[in-house]
Amino acid sequence: GESVGLHLPTLSVQEGDNSIINCAYSNSASDYFIWYKQESGKGPQFIIDIRSNMDKRQGQRVTVLLNKTVKHLSLQIAATQPGDSAVYFCAENRSVPGRRALTFGSGTRLQVQP
C-alpha cells in the first residue's frame, strides 16, 4: 500500500551484519515485485526483482524471498556496508489489463552503524 505516515520505520544494523527488510502486499493478483534503494536526494535505484512464479532470487549480496501464501516479500542484504544506508521500497505490479504501473510500499530506512 501507499505510505501516509511521516515517519519511516527504521532498521539499524552494525556494519558486517546481515539485514532483513520486510514488505507486506495486499493484492494476490500481483505478478511481479521489485526492490528499490533510494539514497537521500536521489531517485530510486533498482536492486532486485522477482516474478510471482518464483519464491527466491539471489543477486550480489542481496536475496529476495516471496511468500505468496501470506503476501510477504523480504529483502536480505548480506554483510551490510555503510553504503547500504538508504530508504528501501518494495513495489508490486498489480497485473491490471492496460495498466503498466507499479504500486510502492511505504519504505524502510536502513541505517548502518560503523
Add this chain to the structure above:
Amino acid sequence: DAMVIQNPRYQVTQFGKPVTLSCSQTLNHNVMYWYQQKSSQAPKLLFHYYDKDFNNEADTPDNFQSRRPNTSFCFLDIRSPGLGDAAMYLCATSSDSGNYEQYFGPGTRLTVT
C-alpha cells in the same frame, strides 16, 4: 550511458505561478511516468504515458498536467502551484518489451514560496 535526465534539479516557484518540469530519456522506452514524492513517503504516481496514451491516476489533482511531444521527452506542468505541491518530482521510464522495472531519473526538488 542510457539514462533518464531531469531538469532542473532544483526549482523554486511562487505560489500560483505556473511551472514546468522536464524529463528526457535515452533508453527509447515507450512508457514514461511522473511521481510526486514528499518527505519520508513513497513515490506517488501522478500519471503515465503508454506510448502516446495518457493515463491519469484517479486522485491526481487537475492542477497537474502532462505533455509528451515525442518518445524522448515528457513534461509536468503545474498550473497554479500551492504550498502543498512542494515535493520531489520523479520521472521514470519502462519498456513493455521487458519486465516491469522502471528506471528513475534523479528528480526535481520543487520549492513553492
